[in-house]
Each structure stands twice: as structure tokens, then as C-alpha cells.
Amino acid sequence: MLLMNVECRNPPKTFTLLLDTGSSITWVEHADCIECINGDAPPWTGYDEAVSSTSEIIYCDKNRKCNMATNAFCKRSRRCEYSLKYISGDCKGFYFSDTLYMDADGTRADVFEGFIFGGSLQIRGELEEHTHGIFGLGNATGSFIFQEGLKRLSFCLPPSDSPQRTKLLFEDEARMxxxxxxxxxxxxxxxxxxxxxxxxxxxxxxxxxxxxxxxxxxxxxxxxxxxxxxxxxxxxxxxxxxxxxxxxxxxxxxxxxxxxxxxxxxxxxxxxxxxxxxxxxxxxxxxxxxxxxxxxxxxxxxxxxxxxxxxxxxxxxxxxxxxxxxxxxxxxxxxxxxxxxxxxxxx
Structure with a gap:
């Protein structure tokens, strides 16, 4: 799998995510997820906006961030929601924004403030195995690429049996x-x-x-x-x-x-x-x-x-x-x- 570590929240919390060029939404397990099972021994807890000083719950009413989020919709709760279907499963939850620290090459050099992502409250199928979510590298409106205005990226996928993590490079550092x-x-x-x-x-x-x-x-x-x-x-x-x-x-x-x-x-x-x-x-x-x-x-x-x-x-x-x-x-x-x-x- 194409894996990388990112940190969300302030103070940061580390999530291991599947880098997915086939989708554009980034989401992580939420602390209140009712159907989340991963390979970590308890007590694993997901993303909790209540303990982050930089988090923002995204609501629907005239909220530009909700309009920009991928596949977003609103119901009576007025919370900005999403529901996703993959070949291997599905998930749903709410949108948040927070500071993202990207550990693409073993460092925390890349910091993205106000990043919009999902906190999944329900995950079904094979999506929850071995990871804490998905990092959507597609280029649809609301994606990480779209939010940050990136024009160049590169990566190399190590063999599935390799302990090596993916090196993800952007802009001038990207290898063409x-x-x-x-x-x-x-x-x-x-x-x-x-x-x-x-x-x-x-x-x-x-x-x-x-x-x-x-x-x-x-x-x-x-x-x-x-x-x-x-x-x-x-x-x-x-x-x-x-x-x-x-x-x-x-x-x-x-x-x-x-x-x-x-x-x-x-x-x-x-x-x-x-x-x-x-x-x-x-x-x-x-x-x-x-x-x-x-x-x-x-x-x-x-x-x-x-x-x-x-x-x-x-x-x-x-x-x-x-x-x-x-x-x-x-x-x-x-x-x-x-x-x-x-x-x-x-x-």
C-alpha cells in the first residue's frame, strides 16, 4: 500500500493514511466512530476536534468551506457531511478544518493550516484495515491538491512487503x-x-x-x-x-x-x-x-x-x-x- 504519516490537530496526533490517487477526499477515523476497526491495539482514539486548539467544525449556512468540500451535503443537523462509496467499502462522517502536518519523507517540514478533511463516524468493508483513513490525492474540487493550489507532485510506490514509506514531493521538488x-x-x-x-x-x-x-x-x-x-x-x-x-x-x-x-x-x-x-x-x-x-x-x-x-x-x-x-x-x-x-x- 502507498502509506504516509500525517498529523492533524494542535497538539498533533499521528495518522497512517493510504495515499489514494483514485479519490479526492481526505478523511481520518473520528474519535466517536461507531464502526471502526484497525490494526492498532487499544486504546486507539481517532480525531477529536474538542482537544485541538486549531479545529473548526464546518457548518452549512453560507459556509464557503462546505461549498468547497468534495461531495458535501447538508441535512437537518446543519453540519457539512459526506458519504463515500469505494469498490472495497464505504464510509460517512462530517467535515472539519484543522492544521495538517505532513510527514512525507520522515520530517514534519510541510504544514498546511485550515485544511478541510473528513472525520469518519462509520466505516464499512476493507477500508479500515491497516490504516486510519485515506489521503485523497485526486484533483477534484476540494481535494488537497485543489485546496493548496499545487501544480506538480511526484511519488514512488514501494513494494507491498517493504517497510519503506512513500516519499511524496510537491512543486519544485517533484521528480518529473x-x-x-x-x-x-x-x-x-x-x-x-x-x-x-x-x-x-x-x-x-x-x-x-x-x-x-x-x-x-x-x-x-x-x-x-x-x-x-x-x-x-x-x-x-x-x-x-x-x-x-x-x-x-x-x-x-x-x-x-x-x-x-x-x-x-x-x-x-x-x-x-x-x-x-x-x-x-x-x-x-x-x-x-x-x-x-x-x-x-x-x-x-x-x-x-x-x-x-x-x-x-x-x-x-x-x-x-x-x-x-x-x-x-x-x-x-x-x-x-x-x-x-x-x-x-x-x-
């Missing part, structure tokens, strides 16, 4: 390295690029590029550091699965999943990666190799499952395929830079 791709404008603040093809073991698959563009034919592939799996439209997914099953000499899972290819490896302690074929994602002006290590993952029930699922007509490049890649986003030039690395520690 590697080949650049034109960024497709997206009304939801996603970072979208044009995927034109996929090859497996150097065999360019017969998938029309328009399939990756979604229902309207004008979209593309979303770079989503909050997505645990990559996603392909049904037609493209079927062609990829047919190719992989023709190469990999393993029995299919006895517990098949309708949206994900899985092989049965019960009894195997280690997987010989040489049996996994190579994969390449082809973008305009860039061929992105996918490491054999990240193409499949071993599950708790003893299966080896593809890190791609099918979902309607959507194309998402998720966490497994973005590891050890420096990604630079230049909003002024509408370009996305991608540079595969041996390790994020080289940045």
Missing part, C-alpha cells in the same frame, strides 16, 4: 523523470492516460484500443494507488485470461472467483516465478513492464490469483502494477511522467 504521457481530462479528478494494448510473453494481444476507453469511448486507464487490484473491461480481461491459462501449467482453483483468475497451489510454500509469463502494458510513447512478482498474488486460501479483475467497462492500473515506479504529475502541462526503478530508495 522518464517518458511523459498526455493526461486525459477527467471531471472526477482522476489521473487518466491512454492505454492502447497489452502483451504477454511478447505476444501482442488482439484487444482493440477503444475497449480501454470506457463506455463513452473518450476515457482511458485511471492510475489509482488506492486500488488493491488492477481492473480491465470484461472483453479485454477475457482475452488476457485465455492467454495466461494457455501458458501457466497449474490447475485452476477449486473455489473459482467470477471476476478473477485463480490457480490452485495448495501445499506449495514458494512459487517459482519462472512459470509466470511476462506482461507489458502499452501506452502512447511508453511500454511499461509488469514484474512477474506482482502479476499474481498468493491468497490465504491457498490460491494463486491474478492481480487483475474484471469490472464493467472500467480500466484501472492499481497498486500491484505501480510498484517501484516514480510517477510525476504536471497539472500545468497535463502530462504524467512514469519511470520504472530498481527501487524507490534511488529517488
Amino acid at each position: 523523470i522518464g517518458k511523459s504521457l498526455p493526461m486525459i481530462k477527467d471531471p472526477d479528478g482522476h489521473y487518466v492516460v491512454r492505454l492502447i494494448g497489452i502483451s504477454v510473453d511478447d505476444d501482442y494481444l488482439d484487444i482493440e484500443a477503444r475497449i480501454f476507453r470506457g463506455a463513452g469511448g473518450t476515457g482511458g486507464a485511471i492510475l489509482d494507488t488506492g486500488a488493491p487490484l488492477s481492473v480491465l473491461p470484461k472483453r479485454a480481461y477475457g482475452i488476457v485470461v485465455d492467454k495466461l491459462t494457455s501458458i501457466i501449467n497449474l490447475p485452476l482453483s477449486s473455489k473459482p472467483k467470477s471476476d478473477r483468475l485463480c490457480f490452485n497451489i495448495t501445499g506449495e510454500t514458494e512459487i517459482n516465478v519462472s512459470i509466470i509469463p511476462s506482461m507489458m502494458l502499452h501506452f502512447e510513447r511508453l511500454n511499461l513492464p509488469i514484474s512477474r512478482r506482482y502479476l499474481f498474488a498468493k491468497t490465504q486460501d491457498g490460491d494463486l490469483c491474478l492481480n487483475i479483475r474484471q469490472y464493467r467497462r472500467m480500466t484501472i492500473i492499481g497498486i500491484p502494477f505501480l510498484q517501484n515506479i516514480n510517477i510525476g504529475i504536471d497539472l500545468d502541462r497535463n502530462r504524467i511522467f512514469m519511470q520504472p526503478l530498481i527501487s524507490c530508495t534511488t529517488i
Whole structure:
């Protein structure tokens, strides 16, 4: 996961958040959350505005901050509220503003006063596991990027089994390295690029590029550091699965999943990666190799499952395929830079 530590409140309190380029709202667990479970031993307490000298509860009446907040709405309480749905779960709560201290590289050098974020009172699904919330790095109105007027950012996603935290850089410090791709404008603040093809073991698959563009034919592939799996439209997914099953000499899972290819490896302690074929994602002006290590993952029930699922007509490049890649986003030039690395520690 793409993790970073931030501190909210005065005095500060540390939260470990999932950096999510696929959404634009930042939220943390609230102290009064009634359905919050995370990996921390008790007594964990979430954000409590009552003990912060710099907090502000955001109300609805002619409040510019509520108008600026992402997906905000108002009910009888007159509090500025939000309700979010993700593929892996949902949450809801109220908006606050407070001082944000960002620990992006092991320091507390970045301080953002009056930052608008959510305090979640209900969290369902897988959202609460291992983290205290989500740091939305999308570019929709009300996002962190929008609030701070940022134009350049970069980050490198360490492998999921690495203790290394993400180094998030802004403006002049952001690393724009590697080949650049034109960024497709997206009304939801996603970072979208044009995927034109996929090859497996150097065999360019017969998938029309328009399939990756979604229902309207004008979209593309979303770079989503909050997505645990990559996603392909049904037609493209079927062609990829047919190719992989023709190469990999393993029995299919006895517990098949309708949206994900899985092989049965019960009894195997280690997987010989040489049996996994190579994969390449082809973008305009860039061929992105996918490491054999990240193409499949071993599950708790003893299966080896593809890190791609099918979902309607959507194309998402998720966490497994973005590891050890420096990604630079230049909003002024509408370009996305991608540079595969041996390790994020080289940045």
C-alpha cells in the first residue's frame, strides 16, 4: 500500500493514511466512530476536534468551506457531511478544518493550516484495515491538491512487503523523470492516460484500443494507488485470461472467483516465478513492464490469483502494477511522467 504519516490537530496526533490517487477526499477515523476497526491495539482514539486548539467544525449556512468540500451535503443537523462509496467499502462522517502536518519523507517540514478533511463516524468493508483513513490525492474540487493550489507532485510506490514509506514531493521538488504521457481530462479528478494494448510473453494481444476507453469511448486507464487490484473491461480481461491459462501449467482453483483468475497451489510454500509469463502494458510513447512478482498474488486460501479483475467497462492500473515506479504529475502541462526503478530508495 502507498502509506504516509500525517498529523492533524494542535497538539498533533499521528495518522497512517493510504495515499489514494483514485479519490479526492481526505478523511481520518473520528474519535466517536461507531464502526471502526484497525490494526492498532487499544486504546486507539481517532480525531477529536474538542482537544485541538486549531479545529473548526464546518457548518452549512453560507459556509464557503462546505461549498468547497468534495461531495458535501447538508441535512437537518446543519453540519457539512459526506458519504463515500469505494469498490472495497464505504464510509460517512462530517467535515472539519484543522492544521495538517505532513510527514512525507520522515520530517514534519510541510504544514498546511485550515485544511478541510473528513472525520469518519462509520466505516464499512476493507477500508479500515491497516490504516486510519485515506489521503485523497485526486484533483477534484476540494481535494488537497485543489485546496493548496499545487501544480506538480511526484511519488514512488514501494513494494507491498517493504517497510519503506512513500516519499511524496510537491512543486519544485517533484521528480518529473522518464517518458511523459498526455493526461486525459477527467471531471472526477482522476489521473487518466491512454492505454492502447497489452502483451504477454511478447505476444501482442488482439484487444482493440477503444475497449480501454470506457463506455463513452473518450476515457482511458485511471492510475489509482488506492486500488488493491488492477481492473480491465470484461472483453479485454477475457482475452488476457485465455492467454495466461494457455501458458501457466497449474490447475485452476477449486473455489473459482467470477471476476478473477485463480490457480490452485495448495501445499506449495514458494512459487517459482519462472512459470509466470511476462506482461507489458502499452501506452502512447511508453511500454511499461509488469514484474512477474506482482502479476499474481498468493491468497490465504491457498490460491494463486491474478492481480487483475474484471469490472464493467472500467480500466484501472492499481497498486500491484505501480510498484517501484516514480510517477510525476504536471497539472500545468497535463502530462504524467512514469519511470520504472530498481527501487524507490534511488529517488
